[in-house]
Amino acid sequence: KQEVTQIPAALSVPEGENLVLNCSFTDSAIYNLQWFRQDPGKGLTSLLLIQSSQREQTSGRLNASLDKSSGRSTLYIAASQPGDSATYLCAVLNQAGTALIFGKGTTLSVSS
Amino acid sequence: GAVVSQHPSWVICKSGTSVKIECRSLDFQATTMFWYRQFPKQSLMLMATSNEGSKATYEQGVEKDKFLINHASLTLSTLTVTSAHPEDSSFYICSASGRTEPYEQYFGPGTRLTVT
Numbered sequence: 141k142q143e144v145t146q147i148p149a150a151l152s153v154p155e156g157e158n159l160v161l162n163c164s165f166t167d168s169a170i171y172n173l174q175w176f177r178q179d180p181g182k183g184l185t186s187l188l189l190i191q192s193s194q195r196e197q198t199s200g201r202l203n204a205s206l207d208k209s210s211g212r213s214t215l216y217i218a219a220s221q222p223g224d225s226a227t228y229l230c231a232v233l234n235q236a237g238t239a240l241i242f243g244k245g246t247t248l249s250v251s252s
Numbered sequence: 253g254a255v256v257s258q259h260p261s262w263v264i265c266k267s268g269t270s271v272k273i274e275c276r277s278l279d280f281q282a283t284t285m286f287w288y289r290q291f292p293k294q295s296l297m298l299m300a301t302s303n304e305g306s307k308a309t310y311e312q313g314v315e316k317d318k319f320l321i322n323h324a325s326l327t328l329s330t331l332t333v334t335s336a337h338p339e340d341s342s343f344y345i346c347s348a349s350g351r352t353e354p355y356e357q358y359f360g361p362g363t364r365l366t367v368t
Contacts (some may be wrong), residue, residue, distance in 0.1 A: 146355065165349055183258075183361035184296075229295065237355035240286070240347075244295040 142167045146203055146230055146243035153220055160231050161215040161246045163230030168208050171237050175204050178245070184229065184246040188215070220250045256348050257281045258360035265336055266368055273331045273363045275346030280346030284356060285329035287321060290343040302329055336367040 143166045153159055163173075172191045176184040188204040190199045190213070196205040203216040217224060227245040234241070255278040265271050275285060284303050288296040300316075302308040302323035310316045318340075320332040329348075333340050343364050347357040 154314060174356075176359075181343075181362075181364065184347075184359040186356070186358070189356055231296075233355065233357075237349075238284070238301060240357055241298075243297040 142170075142232060142234065142239075142241045144232055144241050144243035146246050148226075148246060149244065150247045150249075152249045152251065155217050155220060155222060157250075158216070158218050159220055159248070161217070161230075162172060163213040163215070163243055165211045165213075165232045165241075168211050169235050170208065171233040171235050173204075173206055173213050173232050174229065174240070175202075175213075176231065178227045178229060180227075187228075211243050217248075218246075222252045224248060225250050234247050241245070253350070254278075254350075254358040256282075256346065256358045256360040258344075258346055258363050260360060260363060262364040262366075264366045264368060267337055268335055269335045270319075270332055271332075271336055272367060273344055273346075273365075275329045275331070275348065275360050277327050277348040277358070280348075280358075281326040282350060283326065283327075284349045285327075286347045287319075287325055287331050287347070288345045288347070290345060290362075296345060297329045298321050299331075333365065337367070341365055341367045 147162045174189045175187045190206040201218040206213045228249045229245045231240045231242045254258040259274045271311045287299045300308045300310045308321035344361040
């Protein structure tokens with residue numbers, strides 16, 4: 141059974157810092173991996189999607205990498221801003237494309 | 253990007269009543285829709301998967317007679333919580349996926365259900 145773990149569970153940083161969020165998964169047979177952002181009481185916003193054949197994806201200040209063989213992904217946020225404060229969720233899609241399994245998330249707080 | 257809406261965004265109901273939540277894909281045909289539940293400070297838990305015109309597939313431990321899912325068209329799925337109890341209070345989120353790869357799921361904004 142696929143399990144997704146995110147470390148750390150919470151992170152507080154001052155504005156301007158670069159930071160890394162970690163995600164690991166137990167079954168490397170995945171179709172893709174997605175990083176989401178969730179603000180309190182809100183739905184999910186998709187940040188980056190990495191196909192199983194890809195190594196990384198970039199969008200603005202965000203860079204996500206994927207090492208499928210070792211079951212790891214990282215989300216790199218450059219020059220963090222207070223507006224980046226949110227919970228970041230990692231999720232892997234099974235090979236059949238039918239089930240998206242989520243980690244518990246990393247709650248990020250960026251202080252000004 | 254694809255847009256998914258949910259209605260209502262929040263609802264309060266009394267114990268024993270039923271509540272229906274709608275999930276709509278606004279600008280694409282969603283062959284598959286997913287329903288998730290999220291408890292405070294917890295991650296999303298998949299409840300069920302529904303394909304248009306078929307019966308939903310429920311995850312282990314989810315009562316199909318309590319959480320009725322209907323996916324009658326390519327743009328609409330509904331979740332009905334029957335005979336609601338306070339422990340059903342939660343944040344319910346739906347997502348929708350199209351026919352083609354990469355099978356990306358697009359999420360709705362969620363519905364906060366409070367059962368008193």
